[in-house]
Amino acid sequence: MITTTLLVKNMVCHRCILAVENILKNNLIPFRKVNIGEIRLMVAPSRNEKERLNKELNTIGFEIIDNNTGQLIEKIKTLVIKMARNEVDEEVNRINMSTYLSANIHHEYTYLSGLFSFIEGRTIENYFIEQRIEKAKELLTYGQMTLSQIACELNYCGVSHLSKQFKIITGLTPSLFKNQGIAHRFPIDKI
The missing domain is CATH 3.30.70.100 (Alpha-Beta Plaits)
Structure with a gap:
């Protein structure tokens, strides 16, 4: 059907x-x-x-x-969000994002990356990092995981890498953010 x-x-x-x-x-x-x-x-x-x-x-x-470009950008965003929030199969986590996107959208990554940057005014990689940091903020707000566990959950190579990206994106350390709470969180579709 x-x-x-x-x-x-x-x-x-x-x-x-x-x-x-x-x-x-x-x-x-x-x-x-x-x-x-x-x-x-x-x-x-x-x-x-x-x-x-x-x-x-x-x-x-x-x-x-309704337009093909908008559809393509939305597909990229959806796939990046899933990968950033670790909502993909474990074998997907082992491949790089460019391979993942190309395989799922059936376009060369260079084309997808250029189109995304042109339309969104930022790179796919920046969007990915912003999504991961937003998920880290969510997990920090819940207070049920240590920073080390959060880094592992989000596939960071270590706490220092997560902390560095967190500080760059939010202007706060993870500890300071945790103390200040939910006031600094954004809805996923507003990132």
Whole structure:
């Protein structure tokens, strides 16, 4: 059976998936599956259905991506977020990000990197680091893991590497951040 896929900007977590599923159900739009950044519909929506869906998605901070460049950028972001937050299989963690992105998007990394930098005004690597630091901030806020455990969880080579990147991105040491708390956290889609 044919499935129509719509790419959705700013979907970054499981709660996003639940919110989009809820919108689809409330609008009686049959779907197969909702993943981070995409909706797989059973049938192609009419123009009116797509506009109505996009309007509903906009109310919670999402939007349907219609152009190929936007879709490509959103795919890159989704894959980078998964890798940065260590939400990929262990064998994926052993390969470098350029190989991971190229294999999943089916484009040369140099093309993806150039396009991302042009559109986003920053490199894929910077985006990756920002996402990892945001996850570190989340884990520090919970207070259930040591800095060493957080470094290991996020695949840093050591605490000093994590601390150095943390200080560069936030302007604070991890310890100082932990003492100041949640006031310095950002939503993933705002990074």
